[in-house]
Amino acid sequence: MDIKGKTALVTGGASGLGRATTEHFVALGANVVILDLNDEAGATVEAQFKGKVTYVHTDVTSEESVANAIAVAKDKYGQVDIAVNCAGIATPQKVLDREGNRYGLDHFRKVVSVNLIGTFNVTAQAAEAMQTNAPNEDGERGVIINTASVAAFEGQIGQAAYSASKGGVAAITLPTAREFSRQGVRVMTIAPGFIHTPLFDGLPEAAVDSLKQQVVFPKRLGQPHEYAKLAAHIVDNAYLNGETIRMDAAARMAPK
Template identity: 50%
Template structure:
């Protein structure tokens, strides 16, 4: 799929993986519409040419519909949606304060899994309206899981469950949307050097980097963004969850 002249929707676009993805897609000629929470959009400030940030909570239907309507009003055809929005709080099933907080578990599932599904379904509805290319393809949706979906560590029960759900939707979503000419692929990143990692001191970061077989470093958001572009441009990638982790297999801690 040629990204030039198309529109792309990216969630969590104010920072981290989403911001890097938005920049990479804009550099390839796509008109990028980034979604993030209002406070994150305000903190991000002015964006480069080709990127429009819109305030929207991915767990709610109407804000996402408004964003999709904005794309339509601007006259662009949505061909790619990338779900990067997510949260990763840590809590054990049984901790010093008692059992895992149920509201916290619900919130993680709501943002990471329900939010991804919400954007997936609404973006698919929009993409399906457009004419297919000569191969019958209308567009691509890329979701974000995590290697924690497969090897969750201590304290990651909610995060692992939510990301396993994202990975688990992939084949079914690809099969559901095949008749509309829409591909669905999931990326499962390992340890990425996002703003979330900035809070760790140098020793912790070095230890994390040293746990990766090769390359023995943290992944860069730009590498995630590059993989998104490869998926978009590789028409035979569909229904797959791709690990981007330097061969890392997480231990218990």
């Protein structure tokens, strides 16, 4: 799919991986609708790319909120061709506290709700919208790119909720790709490793150095623009479908 002239939904598009994706897609000629809760950051990106980016305050866990964002995209740009799910939360919490007592379900429920249910919600509604697009020569009508994490495969202590949510994102990739083949919609997932997003800005330098030591090569944190470039390649390469790609410089996470 030629990204030029297409319209992409980008959840979490006001910062981090989502913002990098928004900027890169616009540079390649796409229109982008940002689905985010950060009104200030969303308005900033919209103003930066006036006419090419539209910000819509959106709760990805709400069917009504996502439906509204898709309606805005269709009204302004005609249709939805691409969806990139970057919205997510990564707050850690152990299963048991220091005294050996279990925590309640609130944290687990919230992380799974945003990361997994939110991704599924946008995926389902985007596919529904894409099925009416005119197909290209391959019969393709749309592309959906979801974001998992290397924590889906080797989660650390304190990441039970996060790993469960991202493992779920990886797990729905193939069944949705198989199902949406009838609609001409591809589904892919990127599982990033240690990417230098705003989540890292609050970490102590020693913690960041520890993470770098788990990276094989190149021995550094990944950059959001590298995620964005991979997402753009997935859109362009029609033979990528139903798979999760690790983007981690061969890193494997330690237990903690």
